[in-house]
Amino acid sequence: MFQIWNCDGGFTYNGVNYKFKDLNSVAYTYSQKNHLIRGANATNKMGILSQEGGKTPDVAEYEVQDCSKAIYTLLLQLFEERQRIDAFFIDRRTGEYVIFKDAIIRDKPRQANVGEDDTSHSFMFAVESFNVTEKVIEDEQ
Amino acid sequence: MKDVLLEYVMKVDAYAPTPSASTAYIRKVLCVVKPLPEGATGTITECTTKSEIQALTTANCHVLLEAGLPSVYVLPMNDLNLADILEATNKKFFTILVDGAFTNEELNELDDGDFAGVIGWSVENREQAKNWGYGNNNVGFYDLDVNGSQNMYYAFGKMLSANNWKNQQYIEMPFGSGISSINQAELMFEDSISFVLTSEEYKNRLALFASNRRAIVAPYVYEELTLKLQSKALQYISLNQPNYTESEASLLEDALQGVVDGYVEQGILTHGKVVVSLTDEQFVVQASINIPEPKALWRIRATMKQGEI
Known part of the structure; x- marks a missing residue:
């Protein structure tokens, strides 16, 4: 399992890796879901397998507290030009990772609100992809 | 020879990415x-x-x-x-x-x-x-x-x-x-x-x-794949100047896996797996690359039963 204090987040563009200096959290939404359905007469106890979400991309949302101006500017450019990137989240100790490959940046990477509390000092880096790869490594006990 | 004043005012370190190897x-x-x-x-x-x-x-x-x-x-x-x-x-x-x-x-x-x-x-x-x-x-x-x-x-x-x-x-x-x-x-x-x-x-x-x-095609695919993996490794290391860490090894592994995946997508290989891991040595990581042999379909041995039961 990932722990945010052991992890790096960032993205790869044109073969070059860029890492966020201060990352608060990452949230994933995987779109594909399996369901069981059956007739309304309710006699089928096995059910029929049904699937949804095949047309919807997976989403990763990085809450970035701070990054260099160069990376921020590059993100804005990539968003405007709709360029493809690989967004990664990786465990520094083990090398375990989740990578959203051939992703596009969904939201304009801008600070969404300005206020006094901690949560306002960040912007959302949200990407969508149909090609998510991962490397799973056994946790040490 | 560059002008000394220009160099004095603004010194530029030229930077060019390593091109892919020619196949x-x-x-x-x-x-x-x-x-x-x-x-x-x-x-x-x-x-x-x-x-x-x-x-x-x-x-x-x-x-x-x-x-x-x-x-x-x-x-x-x-x-x-x-x-x-x-x-x-x-x-x-x-x-x-x-x-x-x-x-x-x-x-x-x-x-x-x-x-x-x-x-x-x-x-x-x-x-x-x-x-x-x-x-x-x-x-x-x-x-x-x-x-x-x-x-x-x-x-x-x-x-x-x-x-x-x-x-x-x-x-x-x-x-x-x-x-x-x-x-x-x-x-x-x-x-x-x-x-x-x-x-x-x-x-x-x-x-x-x-x-x-x-x-x-098997010997040609192996030769081309080897060259492209070597070329990708060189490009990755020269572009990203990675440290000797688990996360860098994983990102290099993912970059190399992308080369193999290209052959899988084309249907030339059925699958292929790259694993990059750290060793006790300086400078060198260990990589294992498992690639099945490209095969060709030439003939069909079929059985047909005639009649209905």
């Missing part, structure tokens, strides 16, 4: 042929036209051009002592085609040094074609002597000039090889000899094209 040589062919009477030997010449080839030899390697290759290297020789010539040349190629004018005895004397590519030879003798085709990356091509190796040249020309790696199953061929019965064809197939089958309806068709009992 063009994988599709280049050297034809080893008998020279013209009184003709020179031992020199490799790049030819782009039939007339340039005919100025060196009467062999039919111009068929490679007609099949689609933009150029061929031609080496007129009286024997097959090639090691010194191959070592000295600056021309790069991955295929050597030995013309059928060289006999089995001459071929047994072949000295190719440390050449690791594909060597094809055309001969009108099933046993000799089989023996040659059962070594290294060799291709034993059965063809009538009267055809002057043209079928071999055509098959290689088609494969190497194609946009992607295809095994050229049943393409139309320029000449028949005298094989027109199922029994003859079965014997050729059993021995994994490359040959042309002639049928009444479909005329002359390439009925098997293999390198040492494997798909003909």
Whole structure:
């Protein structure tokens, strides 16, 4: 399992890796879901397998507290030009990772609100992809 | 020389990414042929036209051009002592085609040094074609002597000039090889000899094209894949200047896996897995790359039951 204090987040563009200096959290939404359905007469106890979400991309949302101006500017450019990137989240100790490959940046990477509390000092880096790869490594006990 | 004031005001560190390695040589062919009477030997010449080839030899390697290759290297020789010539040349190629004018005895004397590519030879003798085709990356091509190796040249020309790696199953061929019965064809197939089958309806068709009992594209795909993995590793390391950490090893692994995945997406490989891990040594990471052999589908053994129950 990932722990945010052991992890790096960032993205790869044109073969070059860029890492966020201060990352608060990452949230994933995987779109594909399996369901069981059956007739309304309710006699089928096995059910029929049904699937949804095949047309919807997976989403990763990085809450970035701070990054260099160069990376921020590059993100804005990539968003405007709709360029493809690989967004990664990786465990520094083990090398375990989740990578959203051939992703596009969904939201304009801008600070969404300005206020006094901690949560306002960040912007959302949200990407969508149909090609998510991962490397799973056994946790040490 | 840059202006000192400009350099003083603004010093710029120039930076250029490492380009991909060239894989063009994988599709280049050297034809080893008998020279013209009184003709020179031992020199490799790049030819782009039939007339340039005919100025060196009467062999039919111009068929490679007609099949689609933009150029061929031609080496007129009286024997097959090639090691010194191959070592000295600056021309790069991955295929050597030995013309059928060289006999089995001459071929047994072949000295190719440390050449690791594909060597094809055309001969009108099933046993000799089989023996040659059962070594290294060799291709034993059965063809009538009267055809002057043209079928071999055509098959290689088609494969190497194609946009992607295809095994050229049943393409139309320029000449028949005298094989027109199922029994003859079965014997050729059993021995994994490359040959042309002639049928009444479909005329002359390439009925098997293999390198040492494997798909003909296998040695080419391995060579290209190896080169692209090496090139990707160089590009990755020079662009990202990685530290010696688990996360960097994982990102390098993902970059290399992307190269293998490209071949899987094209259907050339069924799967492939790259694993990069740290070691106790300085500077060096350990990588394991598991790639299945590219295979080709040539024949179907079917069972059909007639009637209804």
